[in-house]
Structures are given as structure tokens and as C-alpha cells.
Amino acid sequence: MQCWSGGAKTGRAPGWCGSEAQAKNGARAGVFPFDPRAPRAYMGRNQYAGATVLRAILSLFGTVFSLLTLAIMVIALSIGAIFHIYGKDLPSHESLANYTPPTISRIYSGQGRIIDEFARERRLFTPAEDIPDLVKQAFISAEDKNFYTHGGYDARGIAAAVVEAVRTRGRTVRGASTITQQVMKNFLLSGDRQLARKIKEIILATRIEETLSKEKILELYLNEIFLGQNSYGVAAAAQTYFNKTLGELAPHEAATIASMPKAPSDYHPVREKERLLQRRNFVLREMAENGYISDEVYKVEKAAPLRSVQNGDFDAFSGELPPRDYFTDEIRRQLSQDFGEGEFFTGGLSVRATIDPEMQLRAAQALRRQLESYDRSQGKWRGTGLSLPEEALASEESWRKALGALAVARDIDQGGQWYPAVVLETGDQEMRIGIEGVPETEAEPQVVPRKDVAWLPGDFKKTFKRGDVVHVRRMVDDDSGAFVRWTLRQVAEVQGGFMAMDVNTGRVLAMQGGFSYQASVFNRATQAMRQPGSSFKPFVYAAALDSGYTPATIVIDAPIEIDTPQGLWRPRNSSNKFYGPTPMRTGIEQSRNLMTIRLAQEVGMDVVADYAERFGVYDNMGQFLANSLGSEETTLYNMVAAYAMFANGGERVRPTLVDRVQDRYGKTIYRHDERDCVDCNDPTLPDNRGPRIVSDRERVMDAITAYQLTSMMKGVVDRGTASGAINLPVPVAGKTGTTNDARDVWFVGFTSNIAAGCYIGHDQPRGLGRSAYGSSLCGPVFQEFMTEAVKKYGGGPFQVPPGGHFLKIDRFTGARLSDDASGDYVVAEYFRDGEEPVFGIMFDGGFAMGNDLDLFNSGSREAVQEVITSTGEKAKVGGKASFGSMSSGGLY
Structure with a gap:
């Protein structure tokens, strides 16, 4: 037997032993290569076996390595391909x-x-x-x-x-x-x-x-x-x-x-x-x-x-944070419109509001007090309209949890904080309640005595049921502040709005759009479109004064009959009386409707409409005579801003709730006050002189006209329709407004630096009752607010512009009086220099006066009778109201 070492050089299979004939046969069969010329080597059997195993292991490792290398390459290429595919079109x-x-x-x-x-x-x-x-x-x-x-x-x-x-x-x-x-x-x-x-x-x-x-x-x-x-x-x-x-x-x-x-x-x-x-x-x-x-x-x-x-x-x-109110929500509404809702809610804006928190609280309290007073006078209980199911009353824990989950107003602070409460039990003389967030104590038992709702008609037990959700507040002693009892309250059904602003800058200091923001987010100061009634009349008189009329001009107060597409229109005065020839001053002081219509007809409704639009009361006023009495709707916001222009001498002022807006980086992107301070940085400015502020405000009416109108409106407060409601330590001018059936009642007025206005009415307009007038409902709101505003912001005489002079006039007849005349009938009117007034001329607006007209005489009672018409509606009439016989020419 022979053994060959073989290998690549010999051409023989490695480690093979056998005869030469066997080797040749194996080579011919292709089992292993055989080269008889290669040198032969002989080894032992053990050596041959070891070499065989080693070579087998090396061969296996080589194969595995090759496979792993190939796999890694495939994986790498796959990963690369995946990342290439997914790496395309990715966001930046x-x-x-x-x-x-x-x-x-x-x-x-x-x-x-x-x-x-x-x-x-x-x-x-x-x-x-x-x-x-x-x-x-x-x-x-x-x-x-x-x-x-x-x-x-x-x-x-x-x-x-x-x-x-x-x-x-x-x-x-x-x-x-x-x-x-x-x-x-x-x-x-x-x-x-x-x-x-x-x-x-x-x-x-x-x-x-x-x-x-x-x-x-x-x-x-x-x-x-x-x-x-x-x-x-x-x-x-x-x-x-x-x-x-x-x-x-x-x-x-x-x-x-x-x-x-x-x-x-x-x-x-x-x-x-x-x-x-x-x-x-x-x-x-x-x-x-x-x-x-x-x-x-x-x-x-x-x-x-x-x-x-x-x-x-x-x-x-x-x-x-204070509860969200009408003021900040109106800022949200206006800035969302100016900057876009997305920017306002996500832009990190810093908004400096014009609000005076102290005066805002006064405005809310004054309006709520009047709304609640009127509501209680109606003697009707509505409560919150909510109730808890019987299963929620099983335990204190359950009713507290259920009460806390209800959407009920929690932002009312009127005479004390108002708390939501639930009626737990009604007895003969009192009812037991559970009050949200207030644990019951011996000193303040949570019961309401029957006498607390004595203002309500009807049976005590039938009015209140177990589970009813109500509002309550603490009643305390006025002197000591000690607890007296819990008293029931309800959000007033009648609503209204109030607003006050600086007459020179337009900065809104206070705004209340209803009784409670959480009860109703609808802002009645800016969103409610209401008829201003007689509070619109100053714009008719302003148009007349700028058209050459004076406060002493005589205008006829007599019946008018106008044929309209809707039928025959017969306007009347609130008193159902006719007063004949009367000076313009008295016409606005006593709010005479018929005089206003005749004056509007004389001046032209196109001129009146232009004035109303110029002052921002309307965008596009209809030129109908009825609109001279304030029948077209506008907002309290627009009315107060317009009155501010009377107060500041006739310069345009735009109301604003925002002084400044800064972006997230502190950059100012809006500023309301665009006036320039000429010498604010002047180091040589004397200590006794303030910096000079330069304004480029547009003039919307003549300064003398503004003063004449202001003087006439001061008469409204001093002796006219608002004399019983307004009493302040500084000069005040204003105008009442009451629409048909007292659906809306108004008072808008101003001092030398603050204009404020109020309106009250139902959201779905309906009459407020026979005793409802602008002076009786809105007058007290203005009085309460302005009493505090005057303490804080002061006030003084209205500035008299140059270019005119005073003359004493009889305010009942319009006649010229001597310079030393005195008495309650005497009034000093301001006239333009170079324009001598012509006395004795009367204007009727094209509506003639009957020669036997029964006119009202001074000292007579101005009683108004309320009757039921054939249609079942209520109407006010005067017993002496008559057209008389017509003078020549009739109505024209």
C-alpha cells in the first residue's frame, strides 16, 4: 500500500492511501485527481486521519465565512435600499x-x-x-x-x-x-x-x-x-x-x-x-x-x-385668574378677526388691555343690581331650570359630585358670591339646601326661610321641589358683617349691556355684556343690535346745528300724519301732548318726537344719515323719517363711541379694548395710541409743564356745534328726562332713550373725560312694562358707575371752544333776554361770532299746525292713559290729543 500527500501542486487528493491501481481507478472515476508523476509521500494512519479532520474544519469555516459575508452584504444592501426608499420625500x-x-x-x-x-x-x-x-x-x-x-x-x-x-x-x-x-x-x-x-x-x-x-x-x-x-x-x-x-x-x-x-x-x-x-x-x-x-x-x-x-x-x-368675562372674550373676538384665529390661539401674544379692573367690577355690579331689581319686581321664579335626579340625592358625596358636574353660572358676585345649591328638603317654613363647596356649620345652617321668598306669589312647596338646582348667597348684617341667613337668587331673565370709555383716547375702561358670562356668553354691548330710540336724537340735532340752526331755533311741536306703504303713520310724543312752537333746546331736553321728525324733514334725512354714518352709529343708514327717532338698530358699543365724540369737541375717536399687542419675542405689532409726544425726551422741559402731545385725529363735527349739543344734552340731565336719575358732582350730559312699548330702554351720557352707556331689554324683544323708561332703568346704572368713576377720574366743566359768544335766551319761548336776566327759564346759549341769530322764525318741516290745536300748558299734568285696543294689544293715549283743524295748505 502506498500513501500520497497530494495537494494542489501534486494534483493528488490529500491524505490518500492505497495501491497505485486503486489510485488510477479513482482518478478515472473523478473521485480525486491522480498524477503518477507527482512525488509520493508515505505517512502513518493516525497522521493521515488528523490531517483529514483539520482540512474538513477549515473547509467548513471557509464555507460559513463566505455565507456570512454574503448575508451581511445582502442585509447591508437591503438596509441601504430601505433607508434610500424611506429617506426620500421626508419632511424637512x-x-x-x-x-x-x-x-x-x-x-x-x-x-x-x-x-x-x-x-x-x-x-x-x-x-x-x-x-x-x-x-x-x-x-x-x-x-x-x-x-x-x-x-x-x-x-x-x-x-x-x-x-x-x-x-x-x-x-x-x-x-x-x-x-x-x-x-x-x-x-x-x-x-x-x-x-x-x-x-x-x-x-x-x-x-x-x-x-x-x-x-x-x-x-x-x-x-x-x-x-x-x-x-x-x-x-x-x-x-x-x-x-x-x-x-x-x-x-x-x-x-x-x-x-x-x-x-x-x-x-x-x-x-x-x-x-x-x-x-x-x-x-x-x-x-x-x-x-x-x-x-x-x-x-x-x-x-x-x-x-x-x-x-x-x-x-x-x-x-x-379672574373668571373669564365679556371684556376679555371681546378681545378674543376682535383680535382673532384682526390677526387670525390661528395666530391668536397659538402665537403667544401679550395683550395689554385697556380695562380698569376696579371699574369693570363696578360696571358689572351696577348692571346686575338693576337687572335683578327689575326681575324680582316681576314676581316670577325660574331658577336655573336644572335639577338632580333622586338617586343623586342619596348621599352628600353623590349630590356634591353631581352638582359640581352641572354647567351652571359660578361667576356671579352680587352682594356676595353666588353659589350653586340643591334643594334637599322643603318644609312648611323653610327648605334645607346643600351648597357647592360650602360645608354646613352650626353658625351658618344651610336652610332658606320661607320669608326669604316673600316676593314670590304662590305656594312655597309647589314652587320648589326636591332636587331643584338654585343659586344662593350669604345675607350679612350691613353694619357688623355677621351672617344672617342664606338667601335665594336667580339669574335675571331681562338682559342688558353697559360700557364706559375715555372720550379722548377711546380706551374702553369697562364693559359688561349681560348678567353673567357663564350664563350667557352673548355680549349685548357689542353684538346685540337694538333700537336706540330717543338716544339717537342728538345726531338729528347735530345735523341741524351744523346746517345753520341754533339751540334757540323754534320748531313746531304738533301732530304729523304720513302716508307710508305700510299704512298711515301718526307719530306722537311720549306724553301724548302737543306743545306748539318750542326752542330746539327744549325739544331735546324733553325728548319731543314730533319736533325731531319735523327737524329731520327740514334738514333732510340724507344729511342726518350722513351724520350717523360719520359718527359710526350705522354703516348704511336707511333714509326714513322713522329712523330719526332711532328705529334702526345699532349697538351700544357704537353709541357710546359716538357720544364720546360729542364730549371731546367733535374729534374722531375709535373705541379700543387693547392698548398694545406684542408677539412672543416682545416686538410691538399693534399700538392703539398713535399720538406723538413732541418733547417727551427734552431734558430742558420745565418741571411745571407737561410734555406736548400732538394728535392728527380727524374732525367729524365743528367744535362749536359739539359744545352747543353738549350744552343742550346737559340740560337733559339738569332739568329734562334724566333729571330725576342722574346727580353727579361734576357736569354731565346725556340722553335717555325708550322705544315703542319700552322694548329697549337706554341712557348714554358723558362727563368731560368719560362716556358711558346702558341699555336694558329682553333678548327676544318685548315690552318691559308701563313704568319702564331709560331714565328709570338705565339711569341708576349710569349713576352708580359714574359716582365711582368721577371719584377716580374726576371731571370738570365742558371746554368752551373759541369763536363764539353767549347770549341769554328764554328756554320756553326762545326769545332773546337781557344780559342781567335770571330765573329758571333763563339759559345762556353759545352762538358763533359773526352770526347774529334771527329770533321769531318757526320751522314746521312741511307739516302745518292746526290753528285750534289744544296745546299743553305749563303746569298741566302729563298723564298717559293705557288702554286695550280692538286687537287686544295695549296702547298709550292722551285724552287731549287731537289734530285740530288744518291751516291753509293742509299737510304737505
């Missing part, structure tokens, strides 16, 4: 460098106090440099401990997540996203758990790591992430959960917030308190292991109780 990550997240827009009072906030996502943007390291470390420990070292994604974390998913057969799919990946998901991708989204997330994460610094990425994350309770970003969350700034957070509080990104709803501080505590402690342990806090601090912080606003451990930040 570079836009994040200039990203500005949606943030809260805040409204501030003139004193710099936050009075309201508006946002779709409650977020307070905080730059990275202003976020404490403690907060950053808490989130890094909770979400991505390798944040500062990885390149956008964590390969080990991804592998561990895959292994966990395979091991649990898909039941456990835990996240392996880094903070960078979460930024990509939150900003540029969807939140679904799909492989495609993960791949895109990784691609974008690696790209953004090359574009932005780690601190910028962390800034985006900490300001964008949702942390529960409608809080976005860490600053808002710190305020929501602890009512603290980021710099005031303790380590355990920072860890609590850092526990939220995982699943905010699963870590609610009340419902899931124990679960949140465990997660918080886990974050604290991670912080300690990462070296961010010491072991001693970790032990102390871990032992700290879990405290939060939601658990009642801290006062809520929202509790420090």
Missing part, C-alpha cells in the same frame, strides 16, 4: 431650526396682572438656557440616558426592544425611541406604531443631530411634549401640577413631571396616585445612578409625599 428637518411652537396668548390689565389666557395647547415656551439642569436631567434619566452620547438613535435599545417583542410573541412592545426620535415623531411624523414610521424616525433623527445642537433638540422636546392636564411643555406642567416655576421645582417634583411622557392618562396624580409614585421613584433612582443627584438626596426625595394641585396640596394657578 431643517425647518425645526426655526420652529416656533404654539404658545399661550395672555391678556394683561393696565397694572400688568394676567386676567385671561387663550390657547389650543397650554404651553409656555422656555428657552433651553432658562430650563434648569435638574429638569433636563430628570427627563434624560426617564427617557434617554444616553442622550448626550448617541447619534440620534440607540442601537442597543432598539435591539433590546426587538428581543423583548420576540420573547413575548408581540405582547410586549416597548419603545426604544431616543429623545431625538421623539422630537421627530412629535414634529414631523405621526404617532402610530409602524415599522415604516420607525425607519423614517431614525433617518430624520440622524439628520437632525447633524443640524442642531443637543441643547436645541432638548429645548424642542421639553417645550413640545404633552404632559397631561392640557399642559404642553415643562413650564406649563410645573404650573399645572405644582403652581411653580421651573426654577422652584424640587427633585421629586421634576421627577414627577418627567414620569408623564410615558402615558399621562395612566399616571394621573389623583386616580393613579400610587402608580405615579412608583414611576416617580424610578426616575429618581435613575437620576441617582446617572450621578445627577447624590444617594442622600435620592433617599430624601424618595421619601417625600406625592403632592399636587390636583390633590389639593397647592392652589391652582387658574384660581388666581
Whole structure:
């Protein structure tokens, strides 16, 4: 037997033994190559076996290596292809460098106090440099401990997540996203758990790591992430959960917030308190292991109780804000229109409002007091219209929970805070109630005696039922302030609006759009279109004064009959009397309708309409004679702004609720006051002289006309229709307004620096009753508010413009009087220089007066009789009202 070593050089099979004939046969069969010329080698059997195994192992390793290399190449090419495919058409990550997240827009009072906030996502943007390291470390420990070292994604974390998913057969799919990946998901991708989204997330994460610094990425994350309770970003969350700034957070509080990104709803501080505590402690342990806090601090912080606003451990930040009211909601409406709703709710605007919080409170109280007084005089109980089912009354805990869930007004402070309450039991002489947020005590038993509702007719037990939801407030002794009893209250059915503004700047100081914002958000000061009635008459008189008439001009007060497409129109005075030839001053002081119509006819309704539009009362006023009596609808907002132009001498003033608007960077993007201060920066300005303010406001009426009209309207308050309601220590001018059947009642007036107005009426217009007038209902509201406004803002004589002179006139006849005349019939009228008034001429507007007309004589009673017409409606008539016989020419 022979053995050959073989190999590549010999051409023989390695390690083969046998006869030469066997070798030749094997070679011919192709089993192994055989070359008889190759040198022969002989080895032992053991040596031959070892060599065979070694060569077999090397061959196997070579094969495996080749396969692995090929597999790696295939995988790499596949991954490359996947990343190439998914890497196309991805959102631009570079836009994040200039990203500005949606943030809260805040409204501030003139004193710099936050009075309201508006946002779709409650977020307070905080730059990275202003976020404490403690907060950053808490989130890094909770979400991505390798944040500062990885390149956008964590390969080990991804592998561990895959292994966990395979091991649990898909039941456990835990996240392996880094903070960078979460930024990509939150900003540029969807939140679904799909492989495609993960791949895109990784691609974008690696790209953004090359574009932005780690601190910028962390800034985006900490300001964008949702942390529960409608809080976005860490600053808002710190305020929501602890009512603290980021710099005031303790380590355990920072860890609590850092526990939220995982699943905010699963870590609610009340419902899931124990679960949140465990997660918080886990974050604290991670912080300690990462070296961010010491072991001693970790032990102390871990032992700290879990405290939060939601658990009642801290006062809520929202509790420090006043309830939203008509003023701030109107700012929201106007700025959403000016800047766009999206910008207002997400742009982080800082809005400096014109509101005077003290005067706003006075306005709300004054209007509510009058509305409630009128409502109680009607003797009708409506309550809230809500009730609790019997099962909710089973226990105190259940009725308190059910009551707290009801949408009922909680923003009323009138004579004290109004509380929602539920009727628990009705007895013969009292009923027992349960009051929201108020525990019952022996000193303040929660019962309402029957005598408290003595103003209501009907049976006590039939009016109130168990489960009825009502409003109550404490009644206290006026002198000592001691508790007397709980008293029932109800939101008034009749509504109204009130507004006050600076006559020189247009700054709205107070605005109340109804009884309660939470009961009805409809703003009746700006949104309600109502007939102004006689409060519109000053615009007719202004048109006449600018057309050459004077306050002493005589206008006929006599019957008028006009044929209209709707039928014969016979307007009348409120008193149903006729007064004959009367000076214009008396016409406006006593609110004579017939004089106003004749004057409008004389001047021309086109001129009157032009004046109304010029003052902003209407955009396009109809030129009908009835509109001279205020039959066309407008808003209280427009009326008060127009009256302010009378007060400031005839210059245009635009009402505003906002002084200034700044964007998120502090840049002023709107300022209302465009006046220039000429010498504000002059260091040589004497101490006894104020800076000179230059205004370029448009003049809408002659200054002398404005003063003449103001003087006439002052007569309305001094001796006219408002004399019994308005009594202030400074000169006041104004005009009452009462529409047909008293569907709307008004009073709009002004001092030398503040204009204010009120209207009262039902939202679905209907008569307020025979005793309802602008002076009796709105006059007290104006009086109460302006009493406090005058104390704060003062007031003085109305400024007399140059270019005129005073003459004494008989206010009843319009006759010229001597300079030394005196008496209640004497009034000093202001006339333009160079224009000597012509006395004795009468204007009838083309409507003649009967020669035997029974006119009202001074001293007669102005009684008005109310009768029932054939249609069943009520109407007011006067016994002496008659057309008399017509003079020559008749009506024309």
C-alpha cells in the first residue's frame, strides 16, 4: 500500500492511501485527481486521519465565512435600499431650526396682572438656557440616558426592544425611541406604531443631530411634549401640577413631571396616585445612578409625599385668574378677526388691555343690581331650570359630585358670591339646601326661610321641589358683617349691556355684556343690535346745528300724519301732548318726537344719515323719517363711541379694548395710541409743564356745534328726562332713550373725560312694562358707575371752544333776554361770532299746525292713559290729543 500527500501542486487528493491501481481507478472515476508523476509521500494512519479532520474544519469555516459575508452584504444592501426608499420625500428637518411652537396668548390689565389666557395647547415656551439642569436631567434619566452620547438613535435599545417583542410573541412592545426620535415623531411624523414610521424616525433623527445642537433638540422636546392636564411643555406642567416655576421645582417634583411622557392618562396624580409614585421613584433612582443627584438626596426625595394641585396640596394657578368675562372674550373676538384665529390661539401674544379692573367690577355690579331689581319686581321664579335626579340625592358625596358636574353660572358676585345649591328638603317654613363647596356649620345652617321668598306669589312647596338646582348667597348684617341667613337668587331673565370709555383716547375702561358670562356668553354691548330710540336724537340735532340752526331755533311741536306703504303713520310724543312752537333746546331736553321728525324733514334725512354714518352709529343708514327717532338698530358699543365724540369737541375717536399687542419675542405689532409726544425726551422741559402731545385725529363735527349739543344734552340731565336719575358732582350730559312699548330702554351720557352707556331689554324683544323708561332703568346704572368713576377720574366743566359768544335766551319761548336776566327759564346759549341769530322764525318741516290745536300748558299734568285696543294689544293715549283743524295748505 502506498500513501500520497497530494495537494494542489501534486494534483493528488490529500491524505490518500492505497495501491497505485486503486489510485488510477479513482482518478478515472473523478473521485480525486491522480498524477503518477507527482512525488509520493508515505505517512502513518493516525497522521493521515488528523490531517483529514483539520482540512474538513477549515473547509467548513471557509464555507460559513463566505455565507456570512454574503448575508451581511445582502442585509447591508437591503438596509441601504430601505433607508434610500424611506429617506426620500421626508419632511424637512431643517425647518425645526426655526420652529416656533404654539404658545399661550395672555391678556394683561393696565397694572400688568394676567386676567385671561387663550390657547389650543397650554404651553409656555422656555428657552433651553432658562430650563434648569435638574429638569433636563430628570427627563434624560426617564427617557434617554444616553442622550448626550448617541447619534440620534440607540442601537442597543432598539435591539433590546426587538428581543423583548420576540420573547413575548408581540405582547410586549416597548419603545426604544431616543429623545431625538421623539422630537421627530412629535414634529414631523405621526404617532402610530409602524415599522415604516420607525425607519423614517431614525433617518430624520440622524439628520437632525447633524443640524442642531443637543441643547436645541432638548429645548424642542421639553417645550413640545404633552404632559397631561392640557399642559404642553415643562413650564406649563410645573404650573399645572405644582403652581411653580421651573426654577422652584424640587427633585421629586421634576421627577414627577418627567414620569408623564410615558402615558399621562395612566399616571394621573389623583386616580393613579400610587402608580405615579412608583414611576416617580424610578426616575429618581435613575437620576441617582446617572450621578445627577447624590444617594442622600435620592433617599430624601424618595421619601417625600406625592403632592399636587390636583390633590389639593397647592392652589391652582387658574384660581388666581379672574373668571373669564365679556371684556376679555371681546378681545378674543376682535383680535382673532384682526390677526387670525390661528395666530391668536397659538402665537403667544401679550395683550395689554385697556380695562380698569376696579371699574369693570363696578360696571358689572351696577348692571346686575338693576337687572335683578327689575326681575324680582316681576314676581316670577325660574331658577336655573336644572335639577338632580333622586338617586343623586342619596348621599352628600353623590349630590356634591353631581352638582359640581352641572354647567351652571359660578361667576356671579352680587352682594356676595353666588353659589350653586340643591334643594334637599322643603318644609312648611323653610327648605334645607346643600351648597357647592360650602360645608354646613352650626353658625351658618344651610336652610332658606320661607320669608326669604316673600316676593314670590304662590305656594312655597309647589314652587320648589326636591332636587331643584338654585343659586344662593350669604345675607350679612350691613353694619357688623355677621351672617344672617342664606338667601335665594336667580339669574335675571331681562338682559342688558353697559360700557364706559375715555372720550379722548377711546380706551374702553369697562364693559359688561349681560348678567353673567357663564350664563350667557352673548355680549349685548357689542353684538346685540337694538333700537336706540330717543338716544339717537342728538345726531338729528347735530345735523341741524351744523346746517345753520341754533339751540334757540323754534320748531313746531304738533301732530304729523304720513302716508307710508305700510299704512298711515301718526307719530306722537311720549306724553301724548302737543306743545306748539318750542326752542330746539327744549325739544331735546324733553325728548319731543314730533319736533325731531319735523327737524329731520327740514334738514333732510340724507344729511342726518350722513351724520350717523360719520359718527359710526350705522354703516348704511336707511333714509326714513322713522329712523330719526332711532328705529334702526345699532349697538351700544357704537353709541357710546359716538357720544364720546360729542364730549371731546367733535374729534374722531375709535373705541379700543387693547392698548398694545406684542408677539412672543416682545416686538410691538399693534399700538392703539398713535399720538406723538413732541418733547417727551427734552431734558430742558420745565418741571411745571407737561410734555406736548400732538394728535392728527380727524374732525367729524365743528367744535362749536359739539359744545352747543353738549350744552343742550346737559340740560337733559339738569332739568329734562334724566333729571330725576342722574346727580353727579361734576357736569354731565346725556340722553335717555325708550322705544315703542319700552322694548329697549337706554341712557348714554358723558362727563368731560368719560362716556358711558346702558341699555336694558329682553333678548327676544318685548315690552318691559308701563313704568319702564331709560331714565328709570338705565339711569341708576349710569349713576352708580359714574359716582365711582368721577371719584377716580374726576371731571370738570365742558371746554368752551373759541369763536363764539353767549347770549341769554328764554328756554320756553326762545326769545332773546337781557344780559342781567335770571330765573329758571333763563339759559345762556353759545352762538358763533359773526352770526347774529334771527329770533321769531318757526320751522314746521312741511307739516302745518292746526290753528285750534289744544296745546299743553305749563303746569298741566302729563298723564298717559293705557288702554286695550280692538286687537287686544295695549296702547298709550292722551285724552287731549287731537289734530285740530288744518291751516291753509293742509299737510304737505
